[in-house]
Amino acid sequence: MEYIGGEPEPGCLFCRALADPEAELVVDRPPGALLLLNKFPYNSGHVLVAPAAHKGDLTDLDMQETAQLMAAVQLTLRVLRQELRPEGFNVGVNLGRVAGAGVPDHVHFHVVPRWNGDTNFMPVLAEVKVVNEHLTRTAEKLRQAFAAAH
Numbered sequence: 001m002e003y004i005g006g007e008p009e010p011g012c013l014f015c016r017a018l019a020d021p022e023a024e025l026v027v028d029r030p031p032g033a034l035l036l037l038n039k040f041p042y043n044s045g046h047v048l049v050a051p052a053a054h055k056g057d058l059t060d061l062d063m064q065e066t067a068q069l070m071a072a073v074q075l076t077l078r079v080l081r082q083e084l085r086p087e088g089f090n091v092g093v094n095l096g097r098v099a100g101a102g103v104p105d106h107v108h109f110h111v112v113p114r115w116n117g118d119t120n121f122m123p124v125l126a127e128v129k130v131v132n133e134h135l136t137r138t139a140e141k142l143r144q145a146f147a148a149a150h
């Protein structure tokens with residue numbers, strides 16, 4: 001595994017997944033990036049897109065890392081659009097704990113597919129368990145879709 005720049009962190013969710021070829025919920029490993037299903041999704045198909053480098057801020061990424069990360073976001077949008085047929089997406093980055101970053105030391109995009117009428121967040125919270133039961137199956141389905149998209 002090649003870490004460009006940032007050092008691998010054993011306690012870091014993304015670095016652990018990068019180092020573990022069997023890591024569950026990893027759906028693809030495009031150049032310089034990692035695509036991981038969020039264990040606590042806001043919605044079905046909520047993918048985290050992280051650079052391979054353990055860096056905490058978008059401004060820490062060099063041009064190649066930035067380009068590879070954005071290409072991975074584009075790939076994610078294309079595959080999720082094809083597989084899940086959402087009507088829209090939220091794509092965003094939380095920088096810093098105060099902004100809601102769960103892993104503040106390793107920057108990552110959230111790509112959240114949206115459907116009309118999915119905006120009630122109480123049911124979303126209540127459904128986290130239900131979604132999780134399907135998470136492994138969703139991961140398997142998306143792994144195949146990403147593999148086919150290469």
Ligand SMILES: [Zn+2]
Pocket residue numbers: 008009012013014015016053054055105106
């Ligand atoms: Zn990391």
